[in-house]
Amino acid sequence: MGSERRRSGYYPRILLFIALTTAMPLLVLPFYPEDARWAPTFLIPAGSAALLGIVLSALSRMAPKGVRSEQTGSPRVWQSPLKSGSPPVLFAWCAAIVSGAAPFVLGGKLGTVRALFESASGWTTAGLAVADVGALPRVFLFHRALMQYCGGLGFIIIIAVVLQERQMMSMYNAEGHPDGFLPSLRRTSTAIFLIYTGCLALGTFAYRLFGMPVFDALCHAMSALSTAGFSTRPGGIGEFDNIPVELVTSFLMLVGASNFAWLLLIVRRRFKRAARVSEARFMFAVLAVFTVLMTLSLTLQYGKGFWDALHNAVFSCVSMLSTTGYSTENYALWPPTARVLMVVLMTLGAGTGSTAGGIKLLRAYILARAAKSNIQRRLSPSHSVRLMRYTRAQGEAPIDDHLVHDALEFIFVYAAALIVGTLLITIFERGAASPSEALFEFNSVLGTGGVTNGLTARASPATLIVEMLGMLMGRLEIFVFFLAIYSSFEKARDKIRKAQ
Secondary structure: OHHHHHHHOHHHHHHHHHHHHHHHHHHHOOOOHHHHHHHHHHHHHHHHHHHHHHHHHHHHHHOOOOOOHHHHOOOOOOOOHHHHHHHHHHHHHHHHHHHHHHHHHHOOOOOHHHHHHHHHHHHOOOOOOOOOHHHOOHHHHHHHHHHHHHHHHOHHHHHHHHOOOOOHHHHHHHOOOOOOOOOOHHHHHHHHHHHHHHHHHHHHHHHHHOOOOHHHHHHHHHHHHOOOOOOOOOOHHHHHOOHHHHHHHHHHHHHHHOOHHHHHHHHOOOHHHHHOOHHHHHHHHHHHHHHHHHHHHHHHOOOOOHHHHHHHHHHHHHHHHOOOOOOOOOHHHOOHHHHHHHHHHHHHOOOOOOOOOOOOHHHHHHHHHHHHHHHHHHHOOOOOOOOOEEEEOOEEEEOOHHHHHHHHHHHHHHHHHHHHHHHHHHHHHOOOOOHHHHHHHHHHHHOOOOOOOOHHHHOOHHHHHHHHHHHHHHHOOOHHHHHHHHHHHHHHHHHHHHHO
């Protein structure tokens, strides 16, 4: 009962943090006073979230502590850390999406469903936009970028920097951060926060150095680092038509796509140890292979010169693998081979615990190693069994049956969610979208890829709701999403039974 009561105390803190992030875009008003008239559209939802947090905090302090299960004689029920941490995490994301959508609605920029979609796309770093970027004031553009930045970093990491309690570890794991690479959660969260913020400052400075205005530099650095894909320009990052800017963007996307534990090794200059990490080696190998294939496709099938094709292939492969979705050209005009390669990269996703979506490279690596071992075992006369191992940032670990089964189960559920989402979009669009269009679009939202074939811009409200659910599932890695819903229903059922 005590731990349950402490977990309920996180809801007010989450709401207060959401109130702070909703109000933060007002910081740009001194630089752009013409946007001051939009201040109430941010103050109202921020104040509402803060007030609700204060009320919930007061109610939680007033609530009785209850009686321990040992004293009542009732058996103690074991609950997994992921199960106990998933409801607060899902609550945080849903509350943030609602609060982030409010300024668009109050400012008359978007209708309710489209505003929720824009907010969900920002917070989950999906990067699909339904707002008219060219018509948005700067305070709204900063709001979009800030949602991506905080969503990429994660609520629990930010809260854990200033708050340390043991129960938060379950929430940290539930948010998709499996690596506790330092002795305590606070030290882990602080290290991630400092790396992330340091790269933000570095990226903003580099953008500015290569001619990008300060406001655009800051917003694009937040977007690229969070592997989200929002832009302050209607034409996206390609509107700048600047190769150094694209190189900076590629660097930031790679940082966002990398496992934070591996990044910490780089920051600490443990380069030999970092070079042995299996997931990082696999990521760069995948990028190299797909860059070569895409370069050949653009050269032989699209008629580009070699260096132009290579430059476009590198940027596009990094953008797709990191699930950022930035583009420098109209991908719809590219040959089918290049587009298929992009879809495969977007589905694979990037590093475990990174800001990117997709099935994640570590799962693909584990299955590739398992398949290789299976083939070798079948070809070996002695049918010998070799213990498979892989290298993490924390050291070597075995690839056992449990790890392989986990990867297979996740990919199966991912594929099932992809099929269901595709069918729902096809049904809701009533013939306005082909199955292939629906599949591409839902694959993009489930993997938080940010690439669209134009379906989202004309989609019905029902389709946008399906896509929002896909974004949440993809950001929380599916199992947490369903586990949070199941756990919440289970608690509600238990309370109803006790009341009866």
